[in-house]
Amino acid sequence: MAGGTRELQVELGERSYPIYIGTDLIAQAGELFLKHGLPVKSPILLVTDSSVVDLYADKVEASLGEAGYAVTTAVVPSGEASKCLEVLDELVGTALQAGLDRKSTVIALGGGVVGDLAGFVAASYMRGVRFVQMPTTILAHDSSVGGKVAVNHRLAKNIIGAFHQPEFVLYDLDTLASLPVREVRAGLSEVIKHGLIWNEQFVAWCDDNADKLLALDSDSLGYALYEGCKVKSIVVSRDERENDLRAILNLGHTIGHALEAVAGYGELLHGEAIAIGMVGSARLAARFGYSAEIAEETERIFAKFGLPVRIPDSCDTDGIMSAMLHDKKFSEGKMVFVVPTAIGSVEIRNDVPSSWVREIVDGLREGNERL
Amino acid sequence: MAGGTRELQVELGERSYPIYIGTDLIAQAGELFLKHGLPVKSPILLVTDSSVVDLYADKVEASLGEAGYAVTTAVVPSGEASKCLEVLDELVGTALQAGLDRKSTVIALGGGVVGDLAGFVAASYMRGVRFVQMPTTILAHDSSVGGKVAVNHRLAKNIIGAFHQPEFVLYDLDTLASLPVREVRAGLSEVIKHGLIWNEQFVAWCDDNADKLLALDSDSLGYALYEGCKVKSIVVSRDERENDLRAILNLGHTIGHALEAVAGYGELLHGEAIAIGMVGSARLAARFGYSAEIAEETERIFAKFGLPVRIPDSCDTDGIMSAMLHDKKFSEGKMVFVVPTAIGSVEIRNDVPSSWVREIVDGLREGNERL
Ligand SMILES: NC(=O)c1ccc[n+]([C@@H]2O[C@H](COP(=O)([O-])OP(=O)(O)OC[C@H]3O[C@@H](n4cnc5c(N)ncnc54)[C@H](O)[C@@H]3O)[C@@H](O)[C@H]2O)c1
Ligand SMILES: NC(=O)c1ccc[n+]([C@@H]2O[C@H](COP(=O)([O-])OP(=O)(O)OC[C@H]3O[C@@H](n4cnc5c(N)ncnc54)[C@H](O)[C@@H]3O)[C@@H](O)[C@H]2O)c1
Ligand SMILES: [Zn+2]
Ligand SMILES: [Zn+2]
Numbered sequence: 001m002a003g004g005t006r007e008l009q010v011e012l013g014e015r016s017y018p019i020y021i022g023t024d025l026i027a028q029a030g031e032l033f034l035k036h037g038l039p040v041k042s043p044i045l046l047v048t049d050s051s052v053v054d055l056y057a058d059k060v061e062a063s064l065g066e067a068g069y070a071v072t073t074a075v076v077p078s079g080e081a082s083k084c085l086e087v088l089d090e091l092v093g094t095a096l097q098a099g100l101d102r103k104s105t106v107i108a109l110g111g112g113v114v115g116d117l118a119g120f121v122a123a124s125y126m127r128g129v130r131f132v133q134m135p136t137t138i139l140a141h142d143s144s145v146g147g148k149v150a151v152n153h154r155l156a157k158n159i160i161g162a163f164h165q166p167e168f169v170l171y172d173l174d175t176l177a178s179l180p181v182r183e184v185r186a187g188l189s190e191v192i193k194h195g196l197i198w199n200e201q202f203v204a205w206c207d208d209n210a211d212k213l214l215a216l217d218s219d220s221l222g223y224a225l226y227e228g229c230k231v232k233s234i235v236v237s238r239d240e241r242e243n244d245l246r247a248i249l250n251l252g253h254t255i256g257h258a259l260e261a262v263a264g265y266g267e268l269l270h271g272e273a274i275a276i277g278m279v280g281s282a283r284l285a286a287r288f289g290y291s292a293e294i295a296e297e298t299e300r301i302f303a304k305f306g307l308p309v310r311i312p313d314s315c316d317t318d319g320i321m322s323a324m325l326h327d328k329k330f331s332e333g334k335m336v337f338v339v340p341t342a343i344g345s346v347e348i349r350n351d352v353p354s355s356w357v358r359e360i361v362d363g364l365r366e367g368n369e370r371l
Numbered sequence: 372m373a374g375g376t377r378e379l380q381v382e383l384g385e386r387s388y389p390i391y392i393g394t395d396l397i398a399q400a401g402e403l404f405l406k407h408g409l410p411v412k413s414p415i416l417l418v419t420d421s422s423v424v425d426l427y428a429d430k431v432e433a434s435l436g437e438a439g440y441a442v443t444t445a446v447v448p449s450g451e452a453s454k455c456l457e458v459l460d461e462l463v464g465t466a467l468q469a470g471l472d473r474k475s476t477v478i479a480l481g482g483g484v485v486g487d488l489a490g491f492v493a494a495s496y497m498r499g500v501r502f503v504q505m506p507t508t509i510l511a512h513d514s515s516v517g518g519k520v521a522v523n524h525r526l527a528k529n530i531i532g533a534f535h536q537p538e539f540v541l542y543d544l545d546t547l548a549s550l551p552v553r554e555v556r557a558g559l560s561e562v563i564k565h566g567l568i569w570n571e572q573f574v575a576w577c578d579d580n581a582d583k584l585l586a587l588d589s590d591s592l593g594y595a596l597y598e599g600c601k602v603k604s605i606v607v608s609r610d611e612r613e614n615d616l617r618a619i620l621n622l623g624h625t626i627g628h629a630l631e632a633v634a635g636y637g638e639l640l641h642g643e644a645i646a647i648g649m650v651g652s653a654r655l656a657a658r659f660g661y662s663a664e665i666a667e668e669t670e671r672i673f674a675k676f677g678l679p680v681r682i683p684d685s686c687d688t689d690g691i692m693s694a695m696l697h698d699k700k701f702s703e704g705k706m707v708f709v710v711p712t713a714i715g716s717v718e719i720r721n722d723v724p725s726s727w728v729r730e731i732v733d734g735l736r737e738g739n740e741r742l
Contacts, residue, residue: 092530162499
């Protein structure tokens, strides 16, 4: 592997796997497949989307082909709508026609949409085949670690899925160069989230290196993704199936999901919605008596990264409240929230008065005119 | 539990579970749910089919209701066509509307179709919730043990699925009384298969008790299902994920699946097709030099149970051969078969000349006029 490649092991017993982060990596896909013992005789399905295919699929195919693998590429439309059972059905048809067997591998080359979708194909095709993640968005540093895979149902996101860990994750930083800037910012929002829940120094480092990160400087980005993946992998190692600890990864997500639902999916990017949500959670911390500085710092950092820190006027408070109450089926009056106790640590509170949440949601609209 | 109830533990480490076999059991569903610690607060989805719902769903609902559970019943059309992603999608919608959460349970009340389908709903809804099997066919003694769940794809059966073990299996013998006689016979075919691969005495016992079994005598049936489930559970315990040993469960299935495909699904019941397939495998044994008596005995026993032992004239040999070669992607010339070495034991041969198989398929049509 090229010098400068960072390697991180996700510890999950017999399901442990490495994440490789570096430049010029997808050209080495074939070598890595051989190194990981993926059988050459079994056909591979490469799943990617319509925005990514022309940019990077050739390189992956060429490298795997040189190593002796037969690869069939399946292209799904770019966007969240591809995460559905109809597309799963098509991909399974492609896999069957390509002759994929129980020793085959499914590759996800793309963002979180492709990762979640192809991951569920890998989890369910013949009751489970091997899976390799090749994330091409910053946000996918989150989705590619932890083994959660899923498709959406008309009535709910990510509701049909599995836990299915990959053989390895190949994170080629070069692929990020083509990302739209809004996607870059939204992805960094989750990176910073990993700092906020676990690692104060890393938050400070992000703060100091915002310019380099936004300019996609490879070394800075490699370090940030390494640290972000590390936090996620530590949490997932301790709680693979989301029994308790894993819930802290949802910092900012209760308000964030509600905003996504109310704004209409696509209006706010996920990373944007949770940036606003994290500011909300930090204000909740102040309400619980923790330092008001947490909220100020949180807001300052996200703003520095060009992320929204206010609720758009188009989302009204009643709609947001009812989306939250519906989403989580909170028992009346009390809600569960991940709340920061300082920059770099959080607690889970199950005693959050819904009236406080409403106040904070209302407050997150003030000052919109100034921004 | 009523006297006479047999209990069998499927040993799978932390995924171990009991099978209860006896009369008047579904009326005790509520008690058993409580005993197994299934949370009363989380709604239950009862999946059943259009032939079964009017016969037994009320009883299950009533018993669960008395124990304090909220149950929503979803009815799918009777038949193999319900094992598909579209119906899965509908069931997930029903589960969402009924408010099923991560601690909820999905029940399968029906035959193997409902078991496989509801099992995959349980495996994938919210990435996995609890599952209880209430088989109502004899064949489902096979499908309800071992955790294989799946739906079909247009191009292949059982291709989208998971391994998902139930909390327990509740086998109420009373429900079998309404089974059409052809279903009874087809189900007994798999029961006898379990004897043929593992337990000579049990085959002899089935032979001696054919009349009682066909008359659905509860005690005989309870014993036979207990022994059948026991063989399956021993095999599955040693090889949960079908790496090696589990393949012996496929005795008769290579020819059987080909017959089902060529006859058109539904024409031959699965149990009928594999009865013919088992006769074929036993003839293969003779070809390998094992006693010719194995084939004679196998044929005699299946005929005694009123099961077909000859290939219908409508299925031509070329079609059967190409279905087999397609299904298993056999490398040319050599095929893999489970072959009996005596009544009650089998071996897996990967060196079966396809010319032998063709001869045997041809031979299985001779004497059709006499039968
Ligand atoms: N499984 C998990 O644990 C987990 C965690 C977080 C998010 N997710 C899921 O991830 C998804 C969001 O991920 P995402 O933000 O990566 O979305 P995405 O996959 O839709 O990618 C965002 C956009 O960027 C495009 N794109 C991807 N790579 C590109 C590249 N290198 N250059 C140019 N364009 C590129 C895509 O086509 C898409 O239009 C959601 O479905 C979410 O549910 C899953
Ligand atoms: N998961 C596994 O390990 C496994 C093993 C073997 C078979 N299978 C699957 O099982 C299915 C076949 O199972 P099956 O034979 O039980 O089919 P089935 O579920 O279709 O039932 C057969 C017929 O009997 C009806 N029925 C069911 N219970 C009845 C009752 N008590 N009274 C009257 N009618 C009743 C059904 O409506 C159906 O018409 C196939 O889809 C097969 O793939 C799975
Ligand atoms: Zn997120
Ligand atoms: Zn079978």
